[in-house]
Amino acid sequence: MLNQQTPTLPRDCGACPIRHRAVCAQCEAEELEQLDRIKYYRNFEAGQTIVWSGDQMDFVGSVVTGIATLTQTMEDGRTQMVGLLLPSDFVGRPGRSVAAYDVVATSDMVMCCFRKKPFEQLLSVTPAVAQRLLQMTLDELDAAREWMLVLGRxxxxxxxxxxxxxxxxxxxxxxxxxxxxxxxxxxxxxxxxxxxxxxxxxxxxxxxxxxxxxxxxxxxxxxxxxxxxxxxxxxxxxxxxxxxxxxx
Amino acid sequence: MLNQQTPTLPRDCGACPIRHRAVCAQCEAEELEQLDRIKYYRNFEAGQTIVWSGDQMDFVGSVVTGIATLTQTMEDGRTQMVGLLLPSDFVGRPGRSVAAYDVVATSDMVMCCFRKKPFEQLLSVTPAVAQRLLQMTLDELDAAREWMLVLGRxxxxxxxxxxxxxxxxxxxxxxxxxxxxxxxxxxxxxxxxxxxxxxxxxxxxxxxxxxxxxxxxxxxxxxxxxxxxxxxxxxxxxxxxxxxxxxx
DNA sequence: CGACTAGTTGAATTGCCTCAACATGGGTGG
DNA sequence: CCACCCATGTTGAGGCAATTCAACTAGTCG
The missing domain is CATH 1.10.10.10 (Winged helix-like DNA-binding domain superfamily/Winged helix DNA-binding domain)
Known part of the structure; x- marks a missing residue:
């Protein structure tokens, strides 16, 4: 069930379809190179769980293609989606080692991943990444609040x-x-x-x-x-x- | 109705009750001084609206004492609270000039405000503030997602x-x-x-x-x-x- | 051709809302 | 100091939107 062959992956950031929307959007050539050095691609199949809530999560990354969901589940099985991750969206939280939600691939997916430690290192050095991540997080917070209105009223x-x-x-x-x-x-x-x-x-x-x-x-x-x-x-x-x- | 007299305000960051929880928490002495230079205090009375959604908002700031709410309202009057702001919580969004939500003081309040432009300037210069703001935004995002489960399920x-x-x-x-x-x-x-x-x-x-x-x-x-x-x-x-x- | 997953539709149930009356407490003015 | 008001909160009765339970259809894969 898990053995679809890895298709051709993007390798060069210049040709990346999410280059100017993802966490790397504001990077200059040099910063991009630093990111490039610690990045690796991962494929996921439709239906595959990327991380379980509560599990160790030693990477962060960007959705390159495909769609994933963030969900929370109560003991009795009631579940609520709390995020819909589309291409360019960021997955994972710097400064936290354990996943707070289930992350599930809804379609076949490609993710551009960074090991968490080096990425956090990089965050404190290259302001372009940190600034972009702040922007994206603020946007997600707005989206979450919009959804609170939808859910509540x-x-x-x-x-x-x-x-x-x-x-x-x-x-x-x-x-x-x-x-x-x-x-x-x-x-x-x-x-x-x-x-x-x-x-x-x-x-x-x-x-x-x-x-x-x-x-x-x-x-x-x-x-x-x-x-x-x-x-x-x-x-x-x-x-x-x-x-x-x-x-x- | 609007003429309660300003009580004694904190002046010194060293004596500030939210010094180590607010956006300034990780600042060293020098950075704190920079913040100190652009800060000013504002008082709000219980029931007072701090900003209306859609209005120009030329400051950001921290709740020092008291409680405020963030709410969204539909045309027909249905309203949903999307944030509860307690002491040390941050108000406003750098990089946006217009408020996205109504901000209302639920109790008498004191806020430590920064004019937005100088604050944004400072954000791009002092990593300590930007990092802390990212942390706080990520925490708020988690809280919002927790509430999505409450609201939805x-x-x-x-x-x-x-x-x-x-x-x-x-x-x-x-x-x-x-x-x-x-x-x-x-x-x-x-x-x-x-x-x-x-x-x-x-x-x-x-x-x-x-x-x-x-x-x-x-x-x-x-x-x-x-x-x-x-x-x-x-x-x-x-x-x-x-x-x-x-x-x- | 079954077997399975995803989706549609119906009937009965129920949890929350709506509308309404009443209770409480703090503040104001006579 | 009482009478009154107004904002806030409580409780009841009836209605309705969404859920629950269930039957059925369509498409897909071995």
Missing amino acids: KTAREKIASLLSIIGRRNATLNLGAPAGKMVFDLPLTREAMADYLGLTLETVSRQISALRRDGVIVLEGKRRVTVPDFDRLLDEAGDDSDGGLPV | KTAREKIASLLSIIGRRNATLNLGAPAGKMVFDLPLTREAMADYLGLTLETVSRQISALRRDGVIVLEGKRRVTVPDFDRLLDEAGDDSDGGLPV
């Missing part, structure tokens, strides 16, 4: 619309410019994963997606491919004021 | 128990050592503010507090003073495994 329909608009927006900013008019993307999550993200049951997720389809807010091809005919309509359903949202 | 009773255990724990670590056995503290929030924190209505908060009292998990004197006879029992009610929780 929105209805099931609004939650689904919020999730779709977030995914749509990140997709749009990644590919083209600003999100507008028509929009097509694939859901990177199962119904169950969406439920864990939104604090719902998978049945409720399924019902609300069906409802949004019935009402013409979205169009589905198969289970995963979503078309949004009118993005403003979706934002409206999410309960967001049309300009607002995450500065992702 | 816990029952009303568990939510109340979680809030009480957090407040109790922060209180204990502030005063003595580890939280244990019996414990007494004052609730710093109204029922409504608790509801906004927990994604509940104030009636449900009131009912669940009454239920916990009836069941002997807590004892109340008046509306605000809480005694917890057995902290482990409270953690149990919160659905936390007895060791876990925030590394606050």
Whole structure:
């Protein structure tokens, strides 16, 4: 089950697809070289657990391609997703040796890893990395707070619309410019994963997606491919004021 | 309504009650002097709004005494608290000129403020401040994620128990050592503010507090003073495994 | 062709919300 | 000093949104 062959990996930072969005974004040539010296790539398969909460974690790193989730689980099995890691997102926490959450690869993934000790060393020496990491952490904190509003105060329909608009927006900013008019993307999550993200049951997720389809807010091809005919309509359903949202 | 007289303010960082927990915690004498040069104190009264979401915010700072809240509000009035700011917590975001949340003083407060521009300048020069700010932001991110589990997956009773255990724990670590056995503290929030924190209505908060009292998990004197006879029992009610929780 | 996973849909249940009445306590003005 | 007000909190009754339990469909892999 674990023996997919390693595909060709990026080797050169210059050709790296996340070069100007990841923790290394603000590095000059020399700093980049320092990072390059301690980096190594790791592949993970869809479904594979990267770290278990409570386990030793001796590396940090960036998602290069693919998607991972951060989840918390209670003793009785209730689970809540607390982070969705897309390409360029940072994994792990400098200054902590034990993972606080389960990290699971949702799709096949490539990560650019750094052994923790040397990375921490580097943090205290090269301000460019530390500054970028602070920026990214502040952005994640904002995203987490946005989600607290979703979890605490929105209805099931609004939650689904919020999730779709977030995914749509990140997709749009990644590919083209600003999100507008028509929009097509694939859901990177199962119904169950969406439920864990939104604090719902998978049945409720399924019902609300069906409802949004019935009402013409979205169009589905198969289970995963979503078309949004009118993005403003979706934002409206999410309960967001049309300009607002995450500065992702 | 706004004319309470300014009480005696701390002036010297050496005597500051949050000296070794705030953003200045890791500063040496010289760095402290630099901070000292750009700092000023501000007082706020209970109930006063410090900044409105969307407003210009030209300072950042630390809570010295008192309590403030960070809240988000939807157009129809639904509100969600996304942060509870206690002494030593940091307010504001370097690199952003506009407030993302309403900041409201819940009690009378003293803040140690820095004009944003000079502070940002200082951030890029003195690593001690930047490093400490990163640490604090990572801690807040962890706290936010803990709350995502509370908001998304816990029952009303568990939510109340979680809030009480957090407040109790922060209180204990502030005063003595580890939280244990019996414990007494004052609730710093109204029922409504608790509801906004927990994604509940104030009636449900009131009912669940009454239920916990009836069941002997807590004892109340008046509306605000809480005694917890057995902290482990409270953690149990919160659905936390007895060791876990925030590394606050 | 089963067997398994992911997703959809229905019916019954329930936990929390809504609406409403009442209780308490601190502050103010007559 | 009492009467009154207003903010805060408590409690009850009924309704509803989301959950729970369950049956069924569609697609995939050996």
